[in-house]
Amino acid sequence: MSDNISAEQLRLLIERIERLEAEKQGIADDIKDVYGEAKATGFDAKIMRQIVRERKMEKHHRDEQEALLDTYRAALGMLSDTPLGQYALSRAA
Amino acid sequence: MSDNISAEQLRLLIERIERLEAEKQGIADDIKDVYGEAKATGFDAKIMRQIVRERKMEKHHRDEQEALLDTYRAALGMLSDTPLGQYALSRAA
Amino acid sequence: MSDNISAEQLRLLIERIERLEAEKQGIADDIKDVYGEAKATGFDAKIMRQIVRERKMEKHHRDEQEALLDTYRAALGMLSDTPLGQYALSRAA
Amino acid sequence: MSDNISAEQLRLLIERIERLEAEKQGIADDIKDVYGEAKATGFDAKIMRQIVRERKMEKHHRDEQEALLDTYRAALGMLSDTPLGQYALSRAA
DNA sequence: TCGCCTGATAGTTGCC
DNA sequence: GGCAACTATCAGGCGA
Numbered sequence: 249m250s251d252n253i254s255a256e257q258l259r260l261l262i263e264r265i266e267r268l269e270a271e272k273q274g275i276a277d278d279i280k281d282v283y284g285e286a287k288a289t290g291f292d293a294k295i296m297r298q299i300v301r302e303r304k305m306e307k308h309h310r311d312e313q314e315a316l317l318d319t320y321r322a323a324l325g326m327l328s329d330t331p332l333g334q335y336a337l338s339r340a341a
Numbered sequence: 342m343s344d345n346i347s348a349e350q351l352r353l354l355i356e357r358i359e360r361l362e363a364e365k366q367g368i369a370d371d372i373k374d375v376y377g378e379a380k381a382t383g384f385d386a387k388i389m390r391q392i393v394r395e396r397k398m399e400k401h402h403r404d405e406q407e408a409l410l411d412t413y414r415a416a417l418g419m420l421s422d423t424p425l426g427q428y429a430l431s432r433a434a
Numbered sequence: 435m436s437d438n439i440s441a442e443q444l445r446l447l448i449e450r451i452e453r454l455e456a457e458k459q460g461i462a463d464d465i466k467d468v469y470g471e472a473k474a475t476g477f478d479a480k481i482m483r484q485i486v487r488e489r490k491m492e493k494h495h496r497d498e499q500e501a502l503l504d505t506y507r508a509a510l511g512m513l514s515d516t517p518l519g520q521y522a523l524s525r526a527a
Numbered sequence: 528m529s530d531n532i533s534a535e536q537l538r539l540l541i542e543r544i545e546r547l548e549a550e551k552q553g554i555a556d557d558i559k560d561v562y563g564e565a566k567a568t569g570f571d572a573k574i575m576r577q578i579v580r581e582r583k584m585e586k587h588h589r590d591e592q593e594a595l596l597d598t599y600r601a602a603l604g605m606l607s608d609t610p611l612g613q614y615a616l617s618r619a620a
Numbered sequence: 621t622c623g624c625c626t627g628a629t630a631g632t633t634g635c636c
Numbered sequence: 637g638g639c640a641a642c643t644a645t646c647a648g649g650c651g652a
Binding site: 458475482 | 578582
Binding site: 369373376386387390 | 648649650
C-alpha cells in the first residue's frame with residue numbers, strides 16, 4: 249500500500265516538474281520572439297545579447313560589492329560602539 | 342530625434358528580455374525546489390531527472406516519427422493523383 | 435628552463451589538437467560529399483538527415499532505457515540479500 | 528524492382544554517413560582527451576581553446592591574403608608579357 | 621566543497 | 637540574404 253502512495257507522490261512530483269519545464273520553455277520561446285521582433289525593427293540580436301550579458305554581469309558585480317560591503321558592515325558592527333570602530337567605519341564608507 | 346526613438350525602443354526591448362529572463366530563472370529555481378522537496382521525501386533526484394529526460398525523449402521521438410511520416414506523405418503527394426501513387430500512399434501509411 | 439619545457443609541451447598539445455581538428459573537418463567534408471552524391475542520385479538530403487537523426491535518437495533511447503534499468507537495479511541492489519528484496523528485483527526485471 | 532535498388536542505395540548511403548559520423552565523434556572524443564591531458568599537466572583548457580581559435584583565424588586570414596594574391600597574379604598574368612604588366616607585377620610582389 | 625560532466629545556450633556555417 | 641542544422645562554449649548539478 250505504501251508503495252502506491254510513493255508511486256503517486258512520485259507521479260505528482262514528476263508532473264509538477266514537467267509543467268514547470270514547459271513554462272520555462274514557453275518563456276524561452278517568448279525571449280526568442282522578442283529578439284525576432286528586435287531584428288525586424290532593425291536591431292542586431294547579437295549585439296543585444298551582448299548588452300544583456302554585460303548588464304547581468306554588472307548587476308552581479310554590484311551584488312558582490314554589496315555583499316562585500318555587508319560583510320564589512322557586520323565585521324565593523326561589533327566595533328561600532330568604540331571610538332576606533334567609529335573611525336574605521338568612517339574610512340570604509 | 343529618431344535616434345532617441347530608436348534608443349527608447351532598444352531600451353524597452355532589453356527590459357522585456359530581462360524581465361522574461363528573470364521569470365525564466367524563477368521557474369528554474371522552482372524546479373530545483375521541487376527536486377529538493379522530492380529528495381526530502383526520500384526520492385532520488387538522479388533517478389527522477391533520468392525519468393523526466395526519458396519521457397521528454399519519448400515525446401520528441403514520437404514527434405520526429407510524425408515529422409518523418411509527414412515528409413514521406415509530402416514526397417508521395419506528388420503522386421496522389423495517379424492510381425499507382427494512391428497505391429504507394431496506402432502502403433506507406 | 436622549465437618554462438621552455440612547458441612551452442614545448444604546450445606547443446605539442448596544440449599541434450595534436452589542430453591535427454585532430456583538421457581530421458575532423460575532413461570527415462565533415464566527406465559527410466557533406468556523401469549527401470551531395472545522394473542528392474545527385476535523386477535522394478532528398480533533408481529526408482536523409484531526418485532518418486539519420488531518428489536512428490541516432492532510437493539508439494540513444496535504447497541506451498537511456500538501459501541506463502534507467504541499471505539505476506533501478508542499483509537502487510534495488512541494496513535489498514538483494516533479503517527475500518523480499520529478491521522478490522522486488524524479480525518483479526522489476 | 529527499381530524500388531529495391533533505390534532502397535538498397537539509400538541504405539548504403541545512410542550507412543556510409545553513420546560510419547563517418549561515428550569516426551567524427553571518435554575524433555571529437557580524442558580532442559577532448561587531449562584537453563583533459565593538458566589540464567592534468569597543468570594547462571588551462573579555456574585558454575588553450577582561445578589559442579587554437581586565434582591560430583585558426585590567423586590561418587584563415589593568411590589563406591585569404593594568399594587567395595587575393597593569387598587573384599592579382601592571375602589578373603596580372605594576362606599582362607605579364609607586356610612591359611607595363613611587368614612593371615605592375617614588380618610593384619605588386 | 622571542489623572538480624567533472626552533462627545539458628542548456630550562443631555562435632557559425634551551409635542551404636534555399 | 638534569411639533560416640535551419642550543427643558545433644562549440646558555458647553554467648548548473650552530481651559525486652568524491
